[in-house]
Amino acid sequence: MQTAESLAGSHQTLPAAMAIVFNALVWGVSWWPLRELQAHGLHPLWATALMYLMIVTVVLALRFRAIDGFIAHPQLWLLGAAAGFTNVGFNWAVTVGDVVRVVLLFYLMPAWSVIVAWVMLGQRPTAGSLLRLVLAMAGVLVVLKAPDSPWPIPQGAADWLALMGGLGFAVTNALLYKFGHTPSASRMLAMFGGSGLMAALVAGVGMTQQAIPAPSMALAGVPVLLGLSLAFMASNSALQFGAARLAVGTTAILMLTEILFASVSSALMGAAELSPRVLAGGSLIVLAAVLAAVASARGR
Template sequence: MNLNVKGEGRLPLLSHSRQTLPALAILLGASVWGVIWYPLRLLAALGISGTLAGTLVSLATCLFLAVVFWRSLSAALRSIWSNSLALSRYDACLLLAALALAGGVTNVGFVWGTIHGQVMRVMLLFYLSPAWTVFFAHWLLHERLNLADIAIALLSLAGAMLMLWSPELGLPLPADLAEWAGLLAGISFALQNVLSRRMSHALPTLPAQLRTATVFAGGVLIGLASIAFEPISLDRLPFAPPVLTYALLLTICLGAVLALNNMLVQYGIQRVAANRAALIMLFEIVITALSVWWLTGEMPGPREWSGASCIIVATLLSSWIHRRR
């Protein structure tokens, strides 16, 4: 009798921990993304351009994944090459290539925008991704597009227009290349998420590490292609031994942190309802605002906060509607 009581008392605790730990994993992952812009700016201060910094960090992430998860990655690649999956080898490679392209544009745009622009504005433009997700999910996943989805997307876009509009600039468009990079990164991020979801449905036996490695491999390839369009001054590169050592250590640490952080978020997303995960990820905006204010003194104005409110409300409504469905 006493044993039964003890067993019943442990069940709620186990259930609570199974819900708490994944939520904490997503919360920690969002917090890391909220401050990742600062070490990237440190690399830029050492003379490493934004595109080169993003390429090096993506390369470090790929190397970390290849070393730590080489068995699962090699097994996944062998299964694709042997044509033993639900999709043909051609279709699987095409899906991986599309995911790499979307991930590469996301990484390069995010890194370049946060280094060269006003971080909070770039991040808010990046967080328009739920609006683009609606249309990509309808196009690629054949999800029904109803009036509520369109209204939510329009509310997100209205928030961006409110944030970007000013009498001096006229049309509510991004003010500089950094903000355009943030906007493009958000669009690519939405496409990356939809492609990742389609890949997980079409190829459920492939490990999540393969999707992560594919995204960062795309960051390396797109970064290398983009370096040709960004002039690099050899005089500014950190060739001095102490500075070079510091830059290499910072790059390696960033790669490891991003790889582990992605694994952490994947762990949480697989165990938490999608609507709840979307709410937790909004904490990244709070962390970004606090870190920007503390580290750089950049303080968003009333228009930025108003636009951010529209984007956050749109995300909350999207999560509530999908939960009701």
């Protein structure tokens, strides 16, 4: 028979788990509205910049004092830059590449974390972490090995952007750990503001080189942009709610459902190819991520 404490715990765990899955759902299907905005004339980098500008406006309206913590801790600029690279890489990649391939390469994050934690935090890799790194890299080599390529190397801009985004995500997580003493609202402001500024900066440079068109959007794209902004705000709130109530390893495993949502949605809409090679390589990457989550839960 369940005790009152266990029943209370289960009532808290289910909503927290659903919140994490909701966050994964938003990110897993975000490729579609980003592509819709591009079809309406707005490049994904300009869309990212506008979206995060609106989110920052809301954050400041609700928590204006967050800017005081940001000013008091200038190192948060590094966090903003890392979050910016993450969003630039992922949001651009899913609009120009195979969605499943992009998401799998992005989810090299647990493997990158082994190297990043060693360099930035002085956490020497264990035998288990090195095994996970080898598994993930093996999976990447399988995914990257195209039939018409003699070597398993990135095949285009989408591959490089996805890899950059995953590395940026690993650095972001390391900096969140390193700057954990700073106010949470200020860290949120840094991440949202940095994402918007970095997207605008890269888009502006690309525009001067005639590689990215000037920002413009058909009126039909406005609801899509507003809806995506609201979805990202809700998903971030859900992530904070769920992550505060679940073990780190449990959160990490549930976040892997993003791969499922991205794979199913993109395959149904013809934006990805689920070949045996991609599935095999993806299985190794997911296995490495699951093992990293389990090890995190055990403190290893």
